[in-house]
Amino acid sequence: xxxxTQIPAALSVPEGENLVLNCSFTxxxxxxxxxxxxxxxxxxxxxxxxxxxxxxxxSGRLNASLDKSSGRSTLYIAxxxxxxxxxxxxxxxxxxxxxxxxxxxxxxxxxxx
Amino acid sequence: NAGVTxxxxxxxxxxxxxxxxxxxxxxxxxxxxxxxxxxxxxxxLIHYSVGEGTTAKGEVPDGYNVSRLKKQNFLLGxxxxxxxxxxxxxxxxxxxxxxxxxxxxxxxxxxxx
Numbered sequence: 001x002x003x004x005t006q007i008p009a010a011l012s013v014p015e016g017e018n019l020v021l022n023c024s025f026t027x028x029x030x031x032x033x034x035x036x037x038x039x040x041x042x043x044x045x046x047x048x049x050x051x052x053x054x055x056x057x058x059s060g061r062l063n064a065s066l067d068k069s070s071g072r073s074t075l076y077i078a079x080x081x082x083x084x085x086x087x088x089x090x091x092x093x094x095x096x097x098x099x100x101x102x103x104x105x106x107x108x109x110x111x112x113x
Numbered sequence: 114n115a116g117v118t119x120x121x122x123x124x125x126x127x128x129x130x131x132x133x134x135x136x137x138x139x140x141x142x143x144x145x146x147x148x149x150x151x152x153x154x155x156x157x158l159i160h161y162s163v164g165e166g167t168t169a170k171g172e173v174p175d176g177y178n179v180s181r182l183k184k185q186n187f188l189l190g191x192x193x194x195x196x197x198x199x200x201x202x203x204x205x206x207x208x209x210x211x212x213x214x215x216x217x218x219x220x221x222x223x224x225x226x
Contacts (some may be wrong), residue, residue: 032212034212043216091155100172
C-alpha cells in the first residue's frame, strides 16, 4: 500500500531564508508526483507536477526534485516570503490506478517577516 | 471564472441525518473526485467519476454515495451520518486522468454531532 509521509509537520523560518520541504513514499511505482499549496479555508492549488521519468521541475522560486528509486521528493523554496506561509502537500499518482492519488499530511510553513 | 464550487461551505448534522454535498465545475472537465481531509492525515479519495453517468469507489467509500447525472455536477451523499464522517470534504476536477491540471474546490466543513 502506498504511503506518503511529509516531515516536518510544521516549519517556521525568517523571511528571506531558503528552505526545503521533504516528501517520501513507500512504493516507487508512481506515475507522477505533485506539490500542492493549501491556504486556510481554501482549496488546493497545484504548484508543480513531476512525471515519473523526470528528475525535477521549476517554477519561479520553487524547485521540486524527484528520486523515484529512493522514494523521495523535495520542494525547494528560494528567498522565502511571508506570502509563502501555507500548508504544502505532496501527492503521488498511482501507477496501477489512473484515478487515485495518495497525499501526505502536509507541512505547515510559516515565514516570519 | 468560477472553477470548482462546493455547496455548502459549512454544515452541522445530527447522527443519523442525511445530506448531499454539491460540486459544480464550469471547465467542461470529464474527471471529478471527492476527497476527505482529516487532521494529521492526507486527503483520501472517497469516490470519483470519469464522465457523465459514471462513478467508481476510491480508498474510503463506505457510508457515502455519489451521482454524476450531469457532466458539470458531482454529488456526494451521506445517507445516515456518523460522527466518524466529521471532516473537511474537497471536490476536484481535471481534464484528463492522472489529475492533469486538477482544480480543487474550497472545501466543505462537515460536523456530525
